[in-house]
Amino acid sequence: MYWQQDIETLSRDRLEKLQLERLKATLDLAYNSPFYKKTMDENGISSDSIHSLDDLKKIPFTTKNDLREHYPYGMAAVPIKQCVRLHSSSGTTGNPTVVLHSQKDLDEWANQVARCMYMVGIRDTDVFQNTSGYGMFTGGLGFQYGAEKLGALTVPAAAGNTKRQIKFIRDFETTCLHIIPSYATRLAEVMYEEGVDPRKNTKLKIICIGAEPHSEEQRKRIEQLLGVKAYNCFGMSEMNGPGVAFECTEQNGLHIWEDYVIVEIIDPVTLKPVKDGELGELVLTTINREAMPLLRYRTRDLTRILPGNCPCGRTHKRIARFQGRSDDMIILKGVNLFPIQIETILMQFKELGSNYLITLETVGNSDEMLIEVELSDLFTDDYSVLQGLTKEIIRQLRDELLLTPRLKLVARGSLPVQEGKAIRVKDLRKII
Amino acid sequence: MTINQISIFLENKYGKLSEILSLLGKEHIRIIAATIADTSEFGIMRIIVSDPQKAYAILKENNVSANLTDVLAVVTGSSADDFAETLAHFTKAGLSIEYMYCFAVNGKAILIIRTNNREAAREVIRRQNIEYICESDLIQL
CATH class of the missing domain: 3.30.2130.10 (VC0802-like)
Structure with missing residues (x-):
């Protein structure tokens, strides 16, 4: 049941003691990087000034912008000679962010991913197919090394080419997949179109879904379509990649591995810690990485800590399913909202498919939201039924969002299909 | 006593109608009667065709949202x-x-x-x- 029982079920006292030791060691390491040397000197921080985990608050936050400004090697805490791999973001909005790894870092990361996969029931007897892009995207190599460490037979199928994915799943008798949720739905749809019932004609049983915020309703739909258990995984390239946090078989929150990171949740505006259980931005400090430690890194991901103990026996804290990124937050007419809120409502209607698009536009002097959503099929030829459906969806959206969107039902297959991360929001607003 | 009518969900999108009709035309389906009513956001086209079952199968194959009604x-x-x-x-x-x-x-x-x-x-x-x-x-x- 456990990959590393001692660590996964370590008492809170001992876990926090371990965190403090590792934090102090991390500070000593971080001081070798030009960036942290400057920050620590300016703020009078050293490992000696940290006496408890509470002292973490003395350390300033690190932001994505810091990583960009110190592109490419300004954050390195070991000589580049000691690094064996780097991962970089695409950098579409400025300098890319680079994360460096030593061999020890890669080994630890593989262990972290193996621990997650073992937790959801994947074993060395399984065939694991990874549909992530390889290369710079960490979902490829991250899962690859984790699955190999676990001893599963790996199928590094990489992204796209749905028909080939299906052929692999059938020919290699794939039992487990790593897949982004929007693509999981797409894959299932193509299987059914091709006359393959994944519940009967494949051996699929466990899938790891992540990289995109998705609602509980979407998870259930994926589980039904594919006849599998789907587990939510969370990772980000700045924190290695996949494996930072993962659901256990309880499917109630993601255990975040506290022997790897120290977790804080802050209010993204005041930067103060929120009360336990409240929604805020996830802030992480790496305590098990040598090439590029990050101290109090603002992830921009919004979540909350789930209170209470998990029945699975693991002592590492659980975070809730992601509510989106603080960057994804839509502000419309002064109302703050997240695409996931809209998705949660849409997925409750069996008449609707999984594909939708939110467009923000300026109409006259006012900003409006248009939601286009595909019908799962034409189930009626009666206008009043379709109009009634439209009204009911709008009513539920209004209750949730506190503003009234326009809703347009569209035919199945008419919204762009995305095999990468789905783009759900188009902002065409003009600044008036 | 009843016949099957095909109802097709149409978005108000340029070229959509002819695209769907040509799917049927290619398979030599004749259209005997057609009517379209629309709201501002979508329309439903109702057609009576020479071979409703075949026409319906063609539409399904091409992923067109359609429905058979007697x-x-x-x-x-x-x-x-x-x-x-x-x-x-x-x-x-x-x-x-x-x-x-x-x-x-x-x-x-x-x-x-x-x-x-x-x-x-x-x-x-x-x-x-x-x-x-x-x-x-x-x-x-």
Whole structure:
């Protein structure tokens, strides 16, 4: 049941003691990087000034912008000679962010991913197919090394080419997949179109879904379509990649591995810690990485800590399913909202498919939201039924969002299909 | 007594209609009657075709949102009086007409009618001995 029982079920006292030791060691390491040397000197921080985990608050936050400004090697805490791999973001909005790894870092990361996969029931007897892009995207190599460490037979199928994915799943008798949720739905749809019932004609049983915020309703739909258990995984390239946090078989929150990171949740505006259980931005400090430690890194991901103990026996804290990124937050007419809120409502209607698009536009002097959503099929030829459906969806959206969107039902297959991360929001607003 | 009508969900999108019709044209499906009503956001096209089952299968294969509905197809003269008389049989039986459209063949009008009660409508046709066409007649129209 456990990959590393001692660590996964370590008492809170001992876990926090371990965190403090590792934090102090991390500070000593971080001081070798030009960036942290400057920050620590300016703020009078050293490992000696940290006496408890509470002292973490003395350390300033690190932001994505810091990583960009110190592109490419300004954050390195070991000589580049000691690094064996780097991962970089695409950098579409400025300098890319680079994360460096030593061999020890890669080994630890593989262990972290193996621990997650073992937790959801994947074993060395399984065939694991990874549909992530390889290369710079960490979902490829991250899962690859984790699955190999676990001893599963790996199928590094990489992204796209749905028909080939299906052929692999059938020919290699794939039992487990790593897949982004929007693509999981797409894959299932193509299987059914091709006359393959994944519940009967494949051996699929466990899938790891992540990289995109998705609602509980979407998870259930994926589980039904594919006849599998789907587990939510969370990772980000700045924190290695996949494996930072993962659901256990309880499917109630993601255990975040506290022997790897120290977790804080802050209010993204005041930067103060929120009360336990409240929604805020996830802030992480790496305590098990040598090439590029990050101290109090603002992830921009919004979540909350789930209170209470998990029945699975693991002592590492659980975070809730992601509510989106603080960057994804839509502000419309002064109302703050997240695409996931809209998705949660849409997925409750069996008449609707999984594909939708939110467009923000300026109409006259006012900003409006248009939601286009595909019908799962034409189930009626009666206008009043379709109009009634439209009204009911709008009513539920209004209750949730506190503003009234326009809703347009569209035919199945008419919204762009995305095999990468789905783009759900188009902002065409003009600044008036 | 009833025939299958195909209803197709249409977005208000340029070129969508001809795209769908050419799918049927390629397979030599003839369109006997068609009607489109629309709201501001979407429309439903209702068509009577020479081979409804085949047409429906083609649409499904091409991932078009479509639905088969059975409707009555009754034959009447083409004068307004003939129309009125035929419809009166249904209204007298307490039925209301949800929608109706018609087309003409050889000087005869064929009314496509959808009522709120299919069974009662069939009963009216039997009792009043109204002329109707059935699915096997379509191929010859």
